[in-house]
Amino acid sequence: MIMPRSSxxxxxxxxxxxxxxxxxxxxxxxxxxxGRHAARPDLLAVALVFWNVHQPRxxxxxxxxxxxxxxxxxxxxxxxxxxxxxxxxxxxxITIHRRLTWFSLPEQALHVLPVFxxxxxxxxxxxxxxxGMFPGWWWLGAPxxxxxxxxxxxxxxxxxxxxxxxxxxxxxx
Numbered sequence: 001m002i003m004p005r006s007s008x009x010x011x012x013x014x015x016x017x018x019x020x021x022x023x024x025x026x027x028x029x030x031x032x033x034x035g036r037h038a039a040r041p042d043l044l045a046v047a048l049v050f051w052n053v054h055q056p057r058x059x060x061x062x063x064x065x066x067x068x069x070x071x072x073x074x075x076x077x078x079x080x081x082x083x084x085x086x087x088x089x090x091x092x093x094i095t096i097h098r099r100l101t102w103f104s105l106p107e108q109a110l111h112v113l114p115v116f117x118x119x120x121x122x123x124x125x126x127x128x129x130x131x132g133m134f135p136g137w138w139w140l141g142a143p144x145x146x147x148x149x150x151x152x153x154x155x156x157x158x159x160x161x162x163x164x165x166x167x168x169x170x171x172x173x
Contacts, residue, residue: 011158011161011162012160012161012162013161014054014055014058014160014161015160016058018160019051019055019058019059022047022051022157023044023047023048023051023059023063023067025047026043026044026046026047026048027044027067027070027071029043029044030042030043030044030071030074031074037138038135038136038138038139038141038142039138039139039140039141039142039145040142040145041142041145041146041149042120042142042146043149044067044071044086045085045086045089045116045119045146046116046146046149046150046153047153047157048063048064048067048086048089048090048093049089049090049093049112049115049116049150050150050153050154050157051157052064052089052090052093052094052097053093053094053096053097053100053101053112054097054101054157054158056093056094056097059090060090060094061087061090061091061094063090064083064086064087064089064090065083065086065087067082067086068080068081068082068083068084068085068086068087069082069083071083071086077127078126078127078130078132080126081123081126081127081130082123084122084123084126085119085120085122085123085126086119088118088119088122089115089116089118089119092115092118092119093112093115096111096115099111100112105150105151105154105155106151108150108151108154109147109148109150109151110147112146112147112150113143113144113147116142116143116146116147117140117143119143120139120140120142120143124139
């Protein structure tokens with residue numbers, strides 16, 4: 001079997017409880033009252049894209065829709081604004097998930113940048129159609145910050161799956 005370049009070692013199976021807890025932690029971090037700045041990265045979007053890339057059957061479009069509704073209720077936004085953006089974000093991440101794992105982490109960040117940009121653009125268009133105000137051009141900073149967080153998120157969220165180096169010379173794996 002041909003292994004992707006970016007995987008130096010075999011990973012242990014992911015615990016579904018860890019996926020849920022990481023998504024809930026990202027949701028909680030998004031809900032912190034840090035003020036509303038247009039360039040603030042959406043940590044839940046980063047976590048959703050990560051799990052959609054690495055575990056598309058466990059964290060799919062339905063999970064993204066539910067978390068989008070939770071974000072809509074929390075922010076008092078138009079009901080469905082974040083749900084639509086997260087659903088399209090997850091669909092795009094699942095679409096590129098096989099190709100993305102072949103690249104190094106900085107190259108992966110460049111590949112997920114348009115996905116994050118498209119999700120923010122969808123949310124902006126829905127907000128504008130509902131009569132909201134344009135937040136300024138600072139909103140372009142959020143997808144860039146999310147793409148810059150991609151390597152860190154990959155290292156942190158894959159850490160529990162990394163197998164400890166085994167000095168046994170008799171085992172091939």
